Amino acid sequence: MFSKPFRVKSNTMMRNSDKRKLRSRLEGTYGRSFSQVADELLPLKSEITSVAIVLHRGDVTDLFCVDGNPMFFESQPEQVLLPTVYALWKCPALTPAWLTGSFVVAKLQGGADLMLPGVICPVRSTDAGLGEFGRFSPRSVATPENAASVGVGMTAISSSTVAEQLSSGFGLRGKGLLMRHTVLDHLWLYGCKTQRPNIDFSQLFDSDAGAAKVADPAGGSEEATAVACASDASESLDAVTASTAESVGDSDGQVSASADAVDSLQTSLAATNIASDAEEENSPAESMDDLLERCFLLALGCRLKKADLPVLTSNFYRTYMQSCSPADRSLDIKHSSFKKLSRFLAAMTSKFGCISVKETSKGVDSLVSVEWTHPAIREAKARGASELPSADEGGASAESEPVPAFSLFLSPSVDLLPIFTPCGHGKDALLTDNDVKQAVTRYVRDNELVSAHDRSSVHLNDALSRALRTKGQPAPTVLKWDALMRGVKGKMLPRHQIVSASGITMVHKGNLQQVVISTALRTGNKTVTLVDNVEVYGVEAKDLAERMQHVMASSASVQNKGTKGKADRQVLIQGHAVAAVSSMLQDHYRIPQQAIVVQQGKGKKPGGKGKK
Numbered sequence: 268m269f270s271k272p273f274r275v276k277s278n279t280m281m282r283n284s285d286k287r288k289l290r291s292r293l294e295g296t297y298g299r300s301f302s303q304v305a306d307e308l309l310p311l312k313s314e315i316t317s318v319a320i321v322l323h324r325g326d327v328t329d330l331f332c333v334d335g336n337p338m339f340f341e342s343q344p345e346q347v348l349l350p351t352v353y354a355l356w357k358c359p360a361l362t363p364a365w366l367t368g369s370f371v372v373a374k375l376q377g378g379a380d381l382m383l384p385g386v387i388c389p390v391r392s393t394d395a396g397l398g399e400f401g402r403f404s405p406r407s408v409a410t411p412e413n414a415a416s417v418g419v420g421m422t423a424i425s426s427s428t429v430a431e432q433l434s435s436g437f438g439l440r441g442k443g444l445l446m447r448h449t450v451l452d453h454l455w456l457y458g459c460k461t462q463r464p465n466i467d468f469s470q471l472f473d474s475d476a477g478a479a480k481v482a483d484p485a486g487g488s489e490e491a492t493a494v495a496c497a498s499d500a501s502e503s504l505d506a507v508t509a510s511t512a513e514s515v516g517d518s519d520g521q522v523s524a525s526a527d528a529v530d531s532l533q534t535s536l537a538a539t540n541i542a543s544d545a546e547e548e549n550s551p552a553e554s555m556d557d558l559l560e561r562c563f564l565l566a567l568g569c570r571l572k573k574a575d576l577p578v579l580t581s582n583f584y585r586t587y588m589q590s591c592s593p594a595d596r597s598l599d600i601k602h603s604s605f606k607k608l609s610r611f612l613a614a615m616t617s618k619f620g621c622i623s624v625k626e627t628s629k630g631v632d633s634l635v636s637v638e639w640t641h642p643a644i645r646e647a648k649a650r651g652a653s654e655l656p657s658a659d660e661g662g663a664s665a666e667s668e669p670v671p672a673f674s675l676f677l678s679p680s681v682d683l684l685p686i687f688t689p690c691g692h693g694k695d696a697l698l699t700d701n702d703v704k705q706a707v708t709r710y711v712r713d714n715e716l717v718s719a720h721d722r723s724s725v726h727l728n729d730a731l732s733r734a735l736r737t738k739g740q741p742a743p744t745v746l747k748w749d750a751l752m753r754g755v756k757g758k759m760l761p762r763h764q765i766v767s768a769s770g771i772t773m774v775h776k777g778n779l780q781q782v783v784i785s786t787a788l789r790t791g792n793k794t795v796t797l798v799d800n801v802e803v804y805g806v807e808a809k810d811l812a813e814r815m816q817h818v819m820a821s822s823a824s825v826q827n828k829g830t831k832g833k834a835d836r837q838v839l840i841q842g843h844a845v846a847a848v849s850s851m852l853q854d855h856y857r858i859p860q861q862a863i864v865v866q867q868g869k870g871k872k873p874g875g876k877g878k879k
Contacts, residue, residue, distance in 0.1 A: 268343060268447050269454035270378040271323035272772035281315045281331075289315075289331060293339070296348055296405070297361060304358040308338055308350075335807065336458045342447050345403050345421055352450050353458050355407050355416040359466055363398065364409045364416065365444065372410065372417050376449045381408060381420065383429075383439035399426045406444055414466040418449035456771050465597050555603040561647075561654075562598055563615055565591040567622070567637055568648030569655055577633040580624060582817055584608055591655060619643050672766040673779055673862070677703060677759040682734040686710045686755070697762055697774065707755055718745070725751050734758060771805055779803075782858060784848050785866040798838040798848055799828070806856050808836045811848075814855070815840050818847055 281289070290309055293301045301308070309315060310333070318330040322343070331339040331348075338354040341347070350361055366387040367375075375381060386397070400406075402425045407416040423442040432439055448454050450463055566587035571578070578587075584600070592598040605611040609632060612624050621641035627633040638644070676697035679687040684694060690706045692698060698706070711717060711725055718724040724745055727735065732742040735754045746754065763779040766772050783799040802808055808825045816823040821841040828837050840848070845865055852858045 268322060268328075268340075269449075269452040270376075272453050273320045273322050274772060274774040276319040276321050276327065279317045279319075281317050283311060285317070286311055286315055289339075293348055300358075300361050304361065307357060308354055308361075309333060330454070330457070332458075335809065337454060340448065340454065342421060347403065347405065347421065349405055349419050349421075349447055350407075351448060351454060351458065352416050352418065352463070353455075353461070355419065356461075356464055356466070359407075359409075359414050359416065362405045362407045362419065363400070364407045364414070365397070366409055366411055369410050369412070372408075372449075375408065375418050375446050376451050378446075380423070380442050380446050381444035383424075383432075383441055383443040386439070386443050387411060397426060397429055401425050408444065408446075408449075413463070414468045415464050417463065418446055420444035420446040420448075453771065462597060465599060465602070555599065556605070558592065558596060558598060559588075559600065559603055559605070559611060560615070562588045562591040563611075564643055564647035565651055565655060567639075568644045568646075569651035571637065573637075573639075576637065577627065577635040577820070578817065580608055580612060580632045580634055583634050674764045674766075675779060676762040676764060677756060678762050680734075680758055680760055683755065683758055685730045686734065689713065697764065698759075700756070703756060703759070704752060707752060711751075723747055727751075765804055773803075773805060775803065779862075781862055781864045782852060783864055783866060784845050786843060786845060793841070794843050796840040796842065796844040796848060798840070801838065801852070801856075802836060804856070804858050804862070806852075806858070808838050811851070811856075812838050812840070814851060815844060815848060818851065819844050 286309065290301075290305055293309075294305070309331075313333050314335075316332045316335075318332055318337075319327060320330060321327055326343045328341045328343050330337045336353055337351045339348050339350055342349045350358075355361060365381070367381060367385050368387065371381070371385050400422055402422055404422045406420060406422055408418045408420065409416050421444065423445050429439065432441075566583070570587040570590060571583070589598050600606065600608050600611060603611070605614065612622070612632075612634075616622055616624065619641060621638040621644055622634055623636040624632050625635050627635075676699065678696060678698065679692060679694055681694065687693075687696065687698075687706050690709060692702070692706060714728060716726050716728060716731075718726055724747055725731075727742075727744055727746060731751075732744065735746075735751075735758060736742040743754075760776070761778045762774060762776060764772065764774045765779075780800045780803050782801055782804065783797075785797045785799075787795055787797060789795050798811065801811055812823040812825050815838070819840060819842055821844075823838065823840045825836050825838055828835050845867075849860075849863055849865065852863055853860060
C-alpha cells in the first residue's frame with residue numbers, strides 16, 4: 268500500500284468520543300490483545316489525529332496518529348484496522364507473528380507479498396505451527412533473530428487451506444500474507460523514522476510454554492508458534508523423526524517430505540547451537556558494553572564539537588553516540604550491564620577521566636567539558652574515518668544531501684471542467700502552465716473558435732464565456748490568445764507540491780507559503796522568536812523545537828495558533844534566535860533561503876535595545 272508516495276487529504280484532531288469509538292473498533296478486531304495495551308497505544312490524553320490520505324492508486328484510506336506518529340491504518344480493500352510497525356514495536360504481541368528469513372525482508376520492502384515457502388515455523392501434522400486463522404486475518408512478520416516486526420499484512424488463505432496442502436504431501440505453496448506495510452516504506456517515513464529495535468523473544472513468551480497466547484481476530488485464540496524457540500524446534504524434530512520411522516511402509520512421497528523436514532530442522536538446530544555458543548563466549552551485555560564504549564569515544568573524537576557544549580547527556584547519547592553505531596547493530600543502553608545512561612557516563616568518567624558531567628538543574632545532567640587531548644579521544648579520532656558509518660554507508664555530505672523540491676500547479680475549477688475534461692483532466696488534476704496551454708489550445712481548435720479574419724483572436728462559446736465571466740461585468744465574446752490564457756489561469760485553483768528531503772510528497776491547496784521567522788515581546792518584556800509554516804515543508808515542529816532548545820540553551824515549545832490542528836502549529840523559542848533558526852532551516856533541513864522570510868517585530872536583539 269505504501270511502497271509509493273501518498274498525499275495527505277485532511278488532518279483532523281479527534282475528540283474524546285471519537286477516540287473511544289476507535290478503541291472499541293480495535294477491541295472488536297484484536298480482543299484482549301488490544302485491551303491490555305490500549306492505554307499505551309492510544310492514550311486518551313495524547314493528541315490523536317485522523318489523517319485521510321490518497322494512495323498512489325487513487326484509493327482513500329485513514330491513518331490514526333498519536334502525537335504525529337502513525338499507530339494504525341485502515342487496510343485497503345479489506346477495510347480492517349492494522350497496526351503500524353511503530354505500534355508493534357511497542358506491543359509486539361498485538362498480532363500473531365510469522366517468521367521469515369532476513370534475506371526475504373528486502374523483497375517485502377520492494378512490494379512483494381510473503382509466500383508460504385518463505386515462512387519459517389515448527390513442523391506440525393495439521394497446521395505447520397501457524398494455528399487456526401481465517402482468510403484476511405492480521406499477521407505481523409518478524410525474523411528469527413529479532414522479534415521486532417518488519418511488516419504487517421493480511422492472510423491470503425485460511426488454516427484449512429494450509430491443512431489441505433500439508434495432507435497432499437507436497438508442502439506449503441502459494442501466497443501466505445498480502446503485505447500492507449513494511450519498515451522503510453512511505454508510511455514509516457511519515458512517522459518518527461526510528462530504526463527497528465532489537466527485541467528478544469524471551470521478553471515476550473513464557474519460558475515453559477515457549478509461546479504466548481494472543482487473540483486471533485478471526486475468532487478464538489492460538490499459540491504464536493511461528494516465533495517458537497530452539498526447544499520447540501527440538502521437540503518438533505523428535506516428532507518428525509518418530510513419524511518417519513513409523514511411516515516406513517507408507518508412500519515414498521510422505522517419507523521424502525518427512526526427511527526434508529528433518530533436514531530443515533537439523534539445520535535450524537545447528538544454527539541455534541552455534542549462536543548459543545557464540546553468546547556463551549561473549550554475552551549480549553558484554554557485547555553492548557563494548558559497543559557503548561566504542562561509540563562514546565568516537566562521538567567525542569569525531570562528532571562532538573566545542574561549540575556544542577554544554578549538551579544534555581540524553582542528547583549526547585541520542586544525537587552523537589547513536590550516530591556512531593554500525594548500520595547492522597542497534598545501540599541500546601538497556602541491553603548493557605549499566606542499564607542507565609548516568610551509570611554508564613559515571614563509569615566512563617572513572618575509567619578515562621576525559622569528561623565532566625554536572626547536574627545543571629534538578630534531575631537534568633549535562634556534559635559540560637571534554638579533555639580533547641586525551642589519548643583515548645585522539646586514538647578514536649584517528650580511526651573514525653574508517654569506522655564511522657558516514658561516507659561509506661550512505662551518509663552523504665552536505666552538498667549531496669537531498670534538498671526539498673517545490674512545484675506550483677493549477678487545478679481546474681468546476682466552471683472550467685468542460686474545457687479540461689476532453690484532455691482527461693479532472694478537478695483534482697495538477698497541471699503546469701504548459702498543460703493548461705495545451706488543453707485550452709486543443710479545446711479552441713476542436714470547437715473551431717479561432718477567428719477566421721484574425722488568427723490571434725478567439726470567439727468565446729457559452730462554456731468559455733460562462734467560465735471567464737466576472738461579476739458585475741458583461742461576459743466577454745472575443746479575446747486575444749494571451750488574454751484568454753490569463754483569464755483561464757486566473758479562474759483556476761492554485762496548488763503546490765512539496766517533496767521533502769526524506770522523499771515524502773505532499774500536495775497542498777493554495778499558493779506556497781514561506782517559512783516566517785518573527786520576534787515578539789511576552790510578559791515581563793521578554794523576547795521570543797516565533798517560527799511559522801515549517802510543517803508545510805515536511806519539518807516536524809517538535810523536532811525543530813528540540814534542536815533549537817539545544818542550540819540556544821533555552822526553552823522552546825510548540826503551540827497551536829488556531830483550530831487547524833497540526834498544520835497550524837507554531838514554534839516558540841525564548842530569546843532572539845532569528846539567525847540561529849534561519850541557519851538551522853537552511854543547513855540541517857535544507858530549506859532554500861528564498862523560502863524563508865524574516866519579519867523583525869518587537870523584541871530585543873542580543874546586545875541591543877528593543878523597539879518601544
